[in-house]
Amino acid sequence: MQHITNMDRILLSYGEGGKNTFKLIKELFLESFRNPILEELDDGALIDDFVFTTDSFVITPIFFPNGDIGKLSIAGTVNDIVSMGGEPLYISSGFIIEEGLEFDILKKIVHSMKEISEKVPVKIVTGDTKVVEKGKCDKIFINTSGIGKKIINVSKNKIFPGDLLIINGCIAEHGISVIVARNEFNIKSEIISDCNELWSTLKNIFKYDIKFMRDPTRGGIAATLNEIVSDKFGIEIWEEKIPIKESVKGICEMLGFDPLSIANEGKMLIVSSRTDAEKIVEELKKYPDGKDAEIIGEITEEHRGRVVEKTITGIKRIVDMPSGGNLPRIC
Amino acid sequence: MQHITNMDRILLSYGEGGKNTFKLIKELFLESFRNPILEELDDGALIDDFVFTTDSFVITPIFFPNGDIGKLSIAGTVNDIVSMGGEPLYISSGFIIEEGLEFDILKKIVHSMKEISEKVPVKIVTGDTKVVEKGKCDKIFINTSGIGKKIINVSKNKIFPGDLLIINGCIAEHGISVIVARNEFNIKSEIISDCNELWSTLKNIFKYDIKFMRDPTRGGIAATLNEIVSDKFGIEIWEEKIPIKESVKGICEMLGFDPLSIANEGKMLIVSSRTDAEKIVEELKKYPDGKDAEIIGEITEEHRGRVVEKTITGIKRIVDMPSGGNLPRIC
Numbered sequence: 001m002q003h004i005t006n007m008d009r010i011l012l013s014y015g016e017g018g019k020n021t022f023k024l025i026k027e028l029f030l031e032s033f034r035n036p037i038l039e040e041l042d043d044g045a046l047i048d049d050f051v052f053t054t055d056s057f058v059i060t061p062i063f064f065p066n067g068d069i070g071k072l073s074i075a076g077t078v079n080d081i082v083s084m085g086g087e088p089l090y091i092s093s094g095f096i097i098e099e100g101l102e103f104d105i106l107k108k109i110v111h112s113m114k115e116i117s118e119k120v121p122v123k124i125v126t127g128d129t130k131v132v133e134k135g136k137c138d139k140i141f142i143n144t145s146g147i148g149k150k151i152i153n154v155s156k157n158k159i160f161p162g163d164l165l166i167i168n169g170c171i172a173e174h175g176i177s178v179i180v181a182r183n184e185f186n187i188k189s190e191i192i193s194d195c196n197e198l199w200s201t202l203k204n205i206f207k208y209d210i211k212f213m214r215d216p217t218r219g220g221i222a223a224t225l226n227e228i229v230s231d232k233f234g235i236e237i238w239e240e241k242i243p244i245k246e247s248v249k250g251i252c253e254m255l256g257f258d259p260l261s262i263a264n265e266g267k268m269l270i271v272s273s274r275t276d277a278e279k280i281v282e283e284l285k286k287y288p289d290g291k292d293a294e295i296i297g298e299i300t301e302e303h304r305g306r307v308v309e310k311t312i313t314g315i316k317r318i319v320d321m322p323s324g325g326n327l328p329r330i331c
Numbered sequence: 332m333q334h335i336t337n338m339d340r341i342l343l344s345y346g347e348g349g350k351n352t353f354k355l356i357k358e359l360f361l362e363s364f365r366n367p368i369l370e371e372l373d374d375g376a377l378i379d380d381f382v383f384t385t386d387s388f389v390i391t392p393i394f395f396p397n398g399d400i401g402k403l404s405i406a407g408t409v410n411d412i413v414s415m416g417g418e419p420l421y422i423s424s425g426f427i428i429e430e431g432l433e434f435d436i437l438k439k440i441v442h443s444m445k446e447i448s449e450k451v452p453v454k455i456v457t458g459d460t461k462v463v464e465k466g467k468c469d470k471i472f473i474n475t476s477g478i479g480k481k482i483i484n485v486s487k488n489k490i491f492p493g494d495l496l497i498i499n500g501c502i503a504e505h506g507i508s509v510i511v512a513r514n515e516f517n518i519k520s521e522i523i524s525d526c527n528e529l530w531s532t533l534k535n536i537f538k539y540d541i542k543f544m545r546d547p548t549r550g551g552i553a554a555t556l557n558e559i560v561s562d563k564f565g566i567e568i569w570e571e572k573i574p575i576k577e578s579v580k581g582i583c584e585m586l587g588f589d590p591l592s593i594a595n596e597g598k599m600l601i602v603s604s605r606t607d608a609e610k611i612v613e614e615l616k617k618y619p620d621g622k623d624a625e626i627i628g629e630i631t632e633e634h635r636g637r638v639v640e641k642t643i644t645g646i647k648r649i650v651d652m653p654s655g656g657n658l659p660r661i662c
Binding site for chain 1 (some may be wrong): 338345356359385386421424428432433435456460462478526
């Protein structure tokens, strides 16, 4: 892979969570801000017994089926904290608003933030508001940073061959619902985003032997699995076990998207010990956001550093880190 | 003052730190996210023994004399932590980048962040990168959130008549340098921004009897003093004592700006006990960012809830919360 040079320009793909995003993070941010906490490359920073995480939301459209940029901005940061094994406690909200935005729209967004933060519950304790001239941003961008209390230890170092891979429900719903809402392809569908906070559901499985968690947002489970895999083990996933709605699959086929690369906003990939995996799935199934939970794969001795999918036809194919180029501003 | 209605649109002045900003915060954010920590309306949240703060930076131009959006984004959040009586420890950085931005420019900005964060020192421990299509933001926006350890107790409740008001140096330099850099008025000047982190300087006065601190950024010292003042006391400032460079004063007069309303990015307003004020100024003067420190006013029994300036000619005038309308995107 080529290095970024000073003559390069920032492409949309640098923000899509795939190969180019990681290139930018490694060659610029890690290189410059070098410190052991940042180098963990987790979804947040683990500092003593607390978790610190940040995320900016630039999704378009700002309202989509089953959510809006406000709900997403709280759910996204809550889920990052949860993925680090933390209980979400405090959130900051930084608004960048385009001049001329209807107050009514801002109010709806803020109301969504209030609703979902009360559901978690998590407190929005500090904030900031900037307004830029018309045409200098796209309606509204929101940054949320979050602080959580570490409840369980999760770490890539705890993953070993034989461990199982769980997901709490159907994939690719957020990305597809947003693409449909953009109306570029003139598709009608009833697909709604899975956008939700996962603390209410996942806190119930923290008592089991969880090795690692990560929420497969930008770049879908393909990107997340490629982030998890290391030179110490491989990952095999089983197509027939991966929960996906027929309608979502249909649109993916029609548009030529790999559902594994499509964003989720209410899903968690969980690596657990073999002994606890069934119990975790059973527990998850008790909750709306876990009712379609499945064991979808395992950690292997073989093909270290590679994510492999065993397809329904029995063929094994390599699942690469998505290289981006088609789905900007999904979150 | 009229309330915001659903028919209203967001104006640039809602982000300028003056009357409209506070209206938006009070009528929407506080009303929705209501909790005792947020209601303190400080520059950050004080939670047990730590400080949590957030700020988004949308300044234009992104490079200005003595700084750029990268340096500003770290200095701004560090100074917010310091103003809460905290030692800055950890920072998150969330980038929103416009497609097509030269990598070389991003690299310079990141390098500035690295340099100033090492100077504090503060660790950048987590981050996020989003890229939006060309024309959907203005080159780059940066959110930084910060965590600090509470070192001293500062609170409005500690302020009493008789306390003195200190500033660590000359006012209005950031705002004026940015206005000149925008080149809209075709003015040449040597004025440079005061943009800097203040931990290195202010940690040396934490041993004195400090009641309250706030950095007078957007809206200048006029906005900050109006935030500090309450129905329990008034504030009087003395024009002859307020440090300001002749060149800055000249440009303010030429353009019709009140220097009290112009942004600073390396200044702190400090309320201290009468006994310690001289010692604090003496200590501040030992450091480059404190060499022009002065006692500029006092907390009064009279005119409670009002900020009053005693001008050089001896007249007293009311200093109002700026109502904005002329200086967007200064930070």
